[in-house]
Amino acid sequence: MSVITNDLIAQHNLTGDEYKHIIEILGREPNLTELGMFSVMWSEHCSYKSSRVHLKKLPTTGPRVVQGPGENAGAVDIGDGLCVVFKMESHNHPSFIEPYQGAATGVGGILRDVFTMGARPIALLDSLRFGGLDTAKNRHLMKGVVSGIAGYGNCMGVPTVGGEIVFNDIYSLNPLVNVFCLGIAHKDKIFRGTAAGVGNPVIYFGSKTGRDGIHGATMASDSFDDKSEQKRPTVQVGDPFQEKLLLEACLELMAGDLLVGIQDMGAAGLTSSSCEMASRAGNGIELDLTHVPRREPSMTPYELMLSESQERMLMVAKAGKEDECLAICRKWDLDVAVVGRVTGDGILRVKDHGTVVAEIPAKALADDGPRYERSYTLPPYQDILTNLNCDLIPDVKDANAVLLSLLESSTIASKRWVYHQYDHMVRTNTMVRPGSDAAVVRIKGTNKAVAMTVDCNSRYCMLHPYEGARLAVAEAARNLVCSGAEPIGLTDCLNFGNPERSDIMWQFVLTIEGMKDACEHLRVPIVSGNVSFYNETNGLSIYPTPMLGMVGLIEQADRTTTQWFKAEGDDIILLGTAREDLGGSEYLKVVQAREQGSPPFLNMNAEKALHDCVLAMIRAGMVQSAHDCSDGGLAVALAESAMSGPDRLLGAVVTLALGRLRKDAVLFGESQSRVVLSAKLVHRQAILDSARRVGVPVAVIGSVTGNRLVISLEGEQSAVKVIDVPVAMLYDRWAFSIERTLHQA
Amino acid sequence: MNIGVVVFPGSNCDHDCQYIFRDVLGQDVTMVWHKEASLTRLDAVILPGGFSYGDYLRTGAIARFSPVMGAVKKYAADGGLVLGICNGFQILLEAGLLPGAMLRNQSLHFICNDVHVRVENAATPFTSACKPSQVLKIPIAHADGNYYTDPVTLAGLQANAQIVLRYCTPDGKVTSGGNPNGSLDNIAGVCNAAGNVLGLMPHPERCAESVLGNDDGRLILASLVEGMKKAKPQTVGE
Amino acid sequence: MKAKIHVTLKQGILDPQGKAIEHALDMLGFKRAANVRVGKYMELDLNQTDRAKAEAEVKAMCEKLLANTIIEEYRFELG
Amino acid sequence: MKAKIHVTLKQGILDPQGKAIEHALDMLGFKRAANVRVGKYMELDLNQTDRAKAEAEVKAMCEKLLANTIIEEYRFELG
């Protein structure tokens, strides 16, 4: 009498072949609980079935790597016996359904990933994508997501020190919410999710289990359609207060000699945490659901095993240490219970009131899920996208007006409305707050600081996934370097459409190759990451968005640099050269409403030389400010350096060589490998010499002075003033644009 | 000198206070768990910022019933120095150690930003290192800092110089433009009638080191350290 | 006409506030209180004399703005 | 017994949340709504059959914890 119908199999998002595979593993038909467990573990979200074969190509090793991909988070050595533990995760689908709770629980999840490793979280960054703010729905999504991140992160006492937001209508029905978290741990006290030691007790602690988010993991592996309304009861509600208690309890548990392994219950809850821990140790686990703390009395084994209630953890304690573990959890007012033992037979066996309700080889469930080599092909539309004839586009006439509208466009405008809602100073480490190229937090007890940035220009990625991925890696590293940090590690969150489509898979495969090449070139290992597929609604897919979170080390915290000008009279120096890189630029989008062309040219050797050169200058104390050129090009970078300082606005007078280029390319083109420095006059010669020595193009282009931004272009004959605006006006347009848009609406 | 920092479930500036007093200002610091019913040999007590009990129901409403708060009341009644920062201020209000209550910020948003405050009373043990009317730049980080009290109480606060800090513009003008959250009379910090209990919304511990780019907050913390030396040591039992 | 609107969490949805309040009541010795749930209460004046129209209008307000119907339910009285 | 408790800001105290909702309703085209006030609504089960005792108990809960009488007022029903 089989209870498993074809309908049930389909409802669990399993294919016929996958179901056959389950029968082979078990040697029998699964019962409903087992079917549910397979379905969550073999979902795209948990099993990486479409991405695994490609992710393997990424460079993950390096002298500093303490923990690469495969654990809850990656870890990188920063010396002094310490390491940084970091990861980025997406919570896109839940945030579309319920923006506040979706974003909040996203923060909760990434925090748990980091503190389960034994690290105290010290920084969060958020990377967001929404449709344009001209619709009420998009405004609602953004407000909800931002307050959800604030609500959770602020309460936890972990500062949100940076992030990025890009607006593009392609994200209207599939907004992206990616959150990065970094923690600090002792190198020799990293904890892992392993169920070693037959006989050791398995202990559940944290919140009670409710019927929240059942099938959250399969939902995240599903495209939206008009029926997704019905999936709504799967929304989970976060309780940051409970998570704060969980954090403190975990760190106290880890300080003693009590634990063998520990893992948070994220997607697929009790099922994933137990089978993954067992599988990593080559062991089994026997769970007795009778003891699982629950919010509602009549929950079935199916519900208990699949619930995604937040703020829960599973630990394997050393035998005999149960009581100490329970006491610490109770001190922090947490629910806690011994719910099982480690066994030697490799089986995840689940009992409820004495009867076995599920019995599955742990490794088969955790690691032997399906793996697909999905087909991929260059989509025919790609040619149309890259085909851009700039000769048909008139050059800029009123550069002042264009600069103002770029600064006002929501992607470039200041994100102060957002980050002023985030506590970005708690823990008193924040040396560089949101508003510079990278955030910097000092490491107490050392002279060091850590810089962090999240970056991805997804329009570049859409126009050319391989180039876009390389450009993202380069920009992230450049942002760190401009702060005085050496890039030491990377985490990613790869947001794509439906991998069953060959064009989407093509984007994915090229992205991986681009990341691989760029990371190898810059010698930055990828130590953790996350894949989010099915960001697609009614067949319309997002731009490929491989969000990167890169971490850099500053050996001497007092050599940290920010992007804004410091003093009247300083030189303004440009490193790098302009080309005609208008393809995929913010300028073309804002002024010409075109998202077309080839993304900017990137030469990795030039990029690396630039990084080494800038770092050496900063370390030698020659630099007052450093800012990379990205969205909006050189004119926007200069404006940002003039107006983004915390205390005052400073003007600049600059002359740029026009050469044979178009004016708009010089002002707003997004040529890569460029940095705007400011420096005291005494350092001019040393800066010029050290750049020339390593072949980095360098020019003194002007000086910090007055209260206007004045830019002239020097053609064949004489210089022509093309931009001349009071910095206060630039500031007003840029700083309050988002606030105005939200309030006027 | 020994400073007690109370740890409520959900406190999250407790480590920051510990760090600044111990590692930067060189004082002894004792972390006091909220379930402790007595405060022994402390020269001052800090109620730190954070989200005690998640700030559920109202900020500070549940924490005020923690066992330690009985001891804090006695400690304050005996003249001990008590400083409540942000959530600590909110707890002091709910506990009745300071008059008034907090409403949501006028913008309804959490606000994290530098603000300016003017020292209205430089004669308290918490402000003695400041000059009268000195303007300090100190960050705030809260969603409920919109101070309210009834007109009679307000008049009393004004008359007794209990308004210690007021939000102001960078050049020291107490105007609505300098008021970040709608607080009544631009109140950023008030003390009790005896002057030994201060609550303030801004976070001096976040701006007391030059590596963080601002050390204005140090004036308040250093005042407290000086103030402790003058006050007699306190022990409060059950 | 006055509308009195109650917005509460749907059954089964976690109520962290309610949980914390219950814990506090317990601490305070109110041992007989259980299942605390917290919701919102709103009052507003509606410049509308037609009862049916008022009803439709408040329902629309709830659906569109006042309640988050993904996790909350609402009820209201007119009077 | 079930207690249903309403906690609202006292008259005369500015209610920024109510104002924000009123503004939002206005933007959505609900022009007939005015004087929006927002409060809290709490429900709890009381293991108490004596009505007078229950009344005294809930009053004590409100005075001590559930309402801050400097800024709020409360009312409750038992049933």
Ligand SMILES: Nc1ncnc2c1ncn2[C@@H]1O[C@H](COP(=O)(O)OP(=O)(O)O)[C@@H](O)[C@H]1O
């Ligand atoms: N969602 C956000 N949360 C916090 N900070 C943000 C957010 N979006 C942007 N920021 C901050 O605003 C500044 C500018 O962001 P961005 O233009 O993306 O920088 P860049 O181009 O250098 O990567 C950065 O310091 C960034 O950290």
Ligand SMILES: [Mg+2]
């Ligand atoms: Mg940058």
